[in-house]
Amino acid sequence: MARAATAQGTPAFQRIKDHVLGKIHDGDWREGDAIPTEEALCKLFGVSRMTANRALRELAAEQVVVRVQGSGTFVAQERYQATVVAIKNIADEVRARGHAHRSELHKLERVRAADQQVVRFGLPPGSVLFHSLIVHFENDQPIQVEDRWVNAAVAPDYLAQDFSKSTPNEYLMRAAPLQGASYEIEASMPPPEIAEMLRMGEREPCLVLRRKTMSRNQVASVAVLWHPGGKYSFSGAF
C-alpha cells in the first residue's frame, strides 16, 4: 500500500525516519533485515550523508534499528509490549498518602565483600561495601525492612549520612547518577528477625523486592525490601 509522503516542510532527516518506520510498519522490512545504507539513502532522498546518518542514528537511539559498524543497519527485535510503571520511593509514597514517615536505623557498617555479596555485585573479592538495615514506618506501623548493600567505590560518603533525614535511596540518587536498575519480586515467608521487625504474625507471607542499581558502569547497590504481605500499589500511563 502506498504511503503518503511526509508533509512538505518536514526536515529531511525526519522524512527519512518516516520512510524507514513506514517500511518496517508495513512489513516490507522485517526483524533482522538489513535496511539501505546511508549512501543508498543519500541517493534516494538527495541529501548528504550526515543527514541520512542523523536519521539512522536517531532510529538506533529509539531502538527501532541496530547499527553495526562495518556491517550495516538492521531492523531491531520487536520491542516488548511492555507496560511501563513507576515504582516510587517509599518515603514519597507514604507522604503522598498524607501519612507520617519515620525510619529506624538498625545497622550501619562497613564490610569487606564476602562471597555472597561479591556474587551479587559482580565485584572483585575484598572490595569494600556498606551495609545498612532500616525499618520504615507509616504512622508508626512498620511497612518495610530495607536491607541494603552499597558499593563503596560509588558512594564513599554512605556511612556519614543521616538516614533519619533522607533515605539511602535519596542519597544514592544524588551521589550516584543512575544508569538503570533491575528488579526481582517474590513472595516468601520472612525469616523470624524480619517478621519481628515488621510485627508480623506467623504464616504471613512477605512481598520481597530486590533491586540492583547501576551507576558508572558498575553495580552501585543491592537492596532487599521486605513488605508485609499486604498490598503495594503503583500505576503507570502511556
Place this chain on the structure above:
Amino acid sequence: MARAATAQGTPAFQRIKDHVLGKIHDGDWREGDAIPTEEALCKLFGVSRMTANRALRELAAEQVVVRVQGSGTFVAQERYQATVVAIKNIADEVRARGHAHRSELHKLERVRAADQQVVRFGLPPGSVLFHSLIVHFENDQPIQVEDRWVNAAVAPDYLAQDFSKSTPNEYLMRAAPLQGASYEIEASMPPPEIAEMLRMGEREPCLVLRRKTMSRNQVASVAVLWHPGGKYSFSGAF
C-alpha cells in the same frame, strides 16, 4: 569537588555531554538555569559547532535540558525520582527465556456484572462482562493463573478469541488502545483451587498482581495474576 575529566579517547560530543551532566549533577547549574551556548562550548572544547550541537541535541532528547530556538538551552525540570520498570507480557517473557509457553483455558463466559465486579470496574449495574480463567505454563510447569474480567463495551469479540494462539493481553492490546494501567501487588496465601492449578504445596505464598487497564476513558479489564512465590523479575533503564 573537581570532577575527573572524561577518559581520553572518548568522542568529543560525549565529553561535552559528560561535562554538562556533571555540572548539573554537582549543582553548579540548577533547574531552569541557562547553560553555555553552542558557540561557547565550541570555544571551551575546541570543537566545531556541529559537535556541540549534537551533544546538546542528545541531552535534549534525554530530557536533561530544554532547548528554545532563538533563546538558549536550559536545565530541564528534575525528573521524578521514580524508577521506571517494564512489566512484560507473560508469554513474551517465557519465550524470551527460550522456554515453551502454553496455556490452558479453564473458564470463558459472558456474565452480567454482579456487585463485586461493578465495584471494581466502576460500571453501571447490569453491564456485560466477559470472564476468563487461564493457566499459563512454562515448559509444562504452571507459572501463572490469570483471572480476568473484561468490559464487553470495549472488547466485544473477546469470547471469539482463540486463546491458545494469543493471550487475552495480546488481544486487548490490539482491540483496546491502552491509556494507562494501575497495579497492585501483594503476597498472600492462595485459595485451594488456585494452589491446585499451580501445583503448589501448602503454606507456600503466592505473588498476586492485580492489573486494571483503561481504554477510551473507561475501565477495560481487571486481571488478577497469581504467581507461585518464586521470583518474578523485570528491569528498566533511564
Place this chain on the structure above:
DNA sequence: TTGACAAATTTGTATAGACATATAATCTCA
C-alpha cells in the same frame, strides 16, 4: 581447501561553512 593478507564496504565521528527561523535586545521616531 584453508589461512593470511589486502581491499572494499559501512558505520562513527568531526570540520567549516551556510542559510533559516525563533527569540531577545536595541534603536528610532512619534
Place this chain on the structure above:
DNA sequence: TGAGATTATATGTCTATACAAATTTGTCAA
C-alpha cells in the same frame, strides 16, 4: 515614554568532505 522596526543572538537544519574503525569480501599462496 511607548510602539514599532531593526539588529543581534541562539538554535535548527543541511552540505561536502575527511579520516577512523569495524566488518565483510576478495585474492593469492601454501
